[in-house]
Amino acid sequence: xxxxxxDIGTSGCxxxxxxxxxxxxxxxxxxxxFISPQPRWAELDPATVWKAxxxxxxxxxxxxxxxxxxxxxxxxxxxxxxxxxxxxxxxAITYIDSRCEETVAIVDSIIPLNRMYDITxxxxxxxxxxxxxxxxxxxxxxxxEKAKKIFLLGEYIGYLLTGERLLDQASASRTMLMDIHTFxxxxxLMTAFNIDDDYFAPIAHTGAIIGKLSSLRANELGLxxxxxxxxxxxxxxxxxxxxxxxxxxxxLLVEGSTEGICIVTDNNNLTESLNGKGIAxxxxxxxxxxxxxxxxxxxxxxxxxxxxxxxxLEMFRTDHNETLYMIADRICAESSESLYFxxxxxxxxxxxxxxxxxxxxxGLTITADTKQLYRALLEGLCFETRNRLNLLxxxxxxxxxxxxxxxxTRSSLLMQxxxxxxxxxxxxxxxxxxxxxxxxxxxxxxxxxxxDYKESQPHFCRIxxxxxxxxxxxxxxxxxxxxxxxxxxxxxxxxxxxxxxYRILCKRPxxxxxxx
Numbered sequence: 001x002x003x004x005x006x007d008i009g010t011s012g013c014x015x016x017x018x019x020x021x022x023x024x025x026x027x028x029x030x031x032x033x034f035i036s037p038q039p040r041w042a043e044l045d046p047a048t049v050w051k052a053x054x055x056x057x058x059x060x061x062x063x064x065x066x067x068x069x070x071x072x073x074x075x076x077x078x079x080x081x082x083x084x085x086x087x088x089x090x091x092a093i094t095y096i097d098s099r100c101e102e103t104v105a106i107v108d109s110i111i112p113l114n115r116m117y118d119i120t121x122x123x124x125x126x127x128x129x130x131x132x133x134x135x136x137x138x139x140x141x142x143x144x145e146k147a148k149k150i151f152l153l154g155e156y157i158g159y160l161l162t163g164e165r166l167l168d169q170a171s172a173s174r175t176m177l178m179d180i181h182t183f184x185x186x187x188x189l190m191t192a193f194n195i196d197d198d199y200f201a202p203i204a205h206t207g208a209i210i211g212k213l214s215s216l217r218a219n220e221l222g223l224x225x226x227x228x229x230x231x232x233x234x235x236x237x238x239x240x241x242x243x244x245x246x247x248x249x250x251x252l253l254v255e256g257s258t259e260g261i262c263i264v265t266d267n268n269n270l271t272e273s274l275n276g277k278g279i280a281x282x283x284x285x286x287x288x289x290x291x292x293x294x295x296x297x298x299x300x301x302x303x304x305x306x307x308x309x310x311x312x313l314e315m316f317r318t319d320h321n322e323t324l325y326m327i328a329d330r331i332c333a334e335s336s337e338s339l340y341f342x343x344x345x346x347x348x349x350x351x352x353x354x355x356x357x358x359x360x361x362x363g364l365t366i367t368a369d370t371k372q373l374y375r376a377l378l379e380g381l382c383f384e385t386r387n388r389l390n391l392l393x394x395x396x397x398x399x400x401x402x403x404x405x406x407x408x409t410r411s412s413l414l415m416q417x418x419x420x421x422x423x424x425x426x427x428x429x430x431x432x433x434x435x436x437x438x439x440x441x442x443x444x445x446x447x448x449x450x451x452d453y454k455e456s457q458p459h460f461c462r463i464x465x466x467x468x469x470x471x472x473x474x475x476x477x478x479x480x481x482x483x484x485x486x487x488x489x490x491x492x493x494x495x496x497x498x499x500x501x502y503r504i505l506c507k508r509p510x511x512x513x514x515x516x
Contacts, residue, residue: 005439008074015056018440022460028059040098043091061222069443071232074154076174084148096346100126103134121180121281128176150199164211165201169283170234207446242438244461249400255408259298297345333371339363341380382421383480403427405434419467430464
């Protein structure tokens with residue numbers, strides 16, 4: 001007995017066949033790239049993502065004879081809008097795209113943001129699906145006029161595999177249209193924003209059966225017929241499950257293109273105490289919740305640096321098998337020499353509704369070189385992690401166990417810096433793809449191979465390495481906080497001029513906008 005897990009991310013997708021004992025039998029992956037029609041825009045072509053998923057699944061066919069269930073984890077927020085013939089009407093706007101900044105004020109003008117938080121558990125931010133729909137209303141109304149279905153990205157891939165629609169609670173919460181207390185589409189919000197919930201899929205719990213893989217798809221992909229697709233979920237909760245975060249206070253750092261900082265809590269009455277603090281609340285398994293924050297550019301910063309400094313890094317190459325990232329880690333300076341990096345390359349700070357955040361190197365001197373810049377960049381990412389964890393702790397959310405997962409954990413240098421700057425041990429999983437492992441756990445429980453997640457945990461969640469702090473960064477962190485705040489203030493003075501125009505627009509009635 002085995003299962004297939006598909007993890008759809010911002011820069012690529014992965015798929016694995018997993019045995020019921022947690023063993024990964026075969027894996028495949030494909031990369032794809034953002035489309036950026038304008039500066040600070042970041043879209044994904046759903047057709048390209050679908051092609052990549054198909055290619056990975058075809059690679060698994062040789063080990064798929066005993067597969068009974070398939071589940072998908074995916075990035076959230078990005079919507080795929082289709083017409084009555086299922087034609088894609090526009091690319092999926094990703095969460096690091098910053099075109100929707102005006103819509104936060106529009107939301108506030110219709111329902112005050114503190115009331116939105118009471119209903120949805122989400123702080124004001126342009127990345128959520130509702131904001132994207134408002135952007136379409138303002139700038140691409142013809143898209144909504146043709147719309148028949150509105151998918152989230154993982155749900156869309158599931159629809160192409162089965163012809164059926166169903167959406168898990170965690171993914172639905174990222175639309176900013178679900179009631180976090182009832183796990184249903186909010187009638188109040190749908191009415192207030194003039195949105196018809198018929199465009200969206202029904203909401204169900206993780207592990208629910210969506211439908212069978214169609215015979216056409218099974219033949220195309222070389223997979224056995226009769227495989228059931230079940231609800232996986234938003235990639236954050238799936239990664240937490242695969243990392244063994246099942247108890248109150250368990251924390252996870254999702255170290256990918258972005259960094260998610262997520263803590264499990266058994267407190268189901270959080271909206272009042274966390275309102276106004278920029279902290280998201282998301283449904284989790286077993287009637288628990290996840291409180292989360294993060295930074296929208298994490299691994300993306302490292303990728304940006306490697307591309308920008310490509311020629312300089314190549315000068316240090318000694319082995320043709322080394323990647324640029326491996327070279328950068330190897331040559332990294334021992335000290336950044338009072339050089340600081342502010343990692344807001346997306347222009348968006350999840351904890352700042354005004355989005356007054358842009359990236360910067362601060363403290364440059366004539367002797368600064370590639371090695372020091374890279375050290376400062378890695379330290380800046382870790383300082384920002386500490387900033388976010390401190391915010392959660394000040395809100396009464398404390399951690400008991402800290403585990404890091406994702407592609408960036410392959411860098412021993414970054415993980416050691418993370419432990420040093422956070423001042424606590426960081427666990428790394430034996431199997432790096434915790435999202436896939438989480439999907440395996442979901443399938444194993446849905447298939448009744450284990451009675452619950454705690455029984456399946458020892459088979460799927462194994463710690464591979466622990467990084468122990470060996471350097472104190474308290475003084476540098478205090479300096480970083482001062483610099484980061486001043487950068488917020490500096491860019492805020494510029495951006496507030498543009499925001500004043502949005503406030504004027506938001507006073508206008510929106511009845512002329514086409515219905516969604």
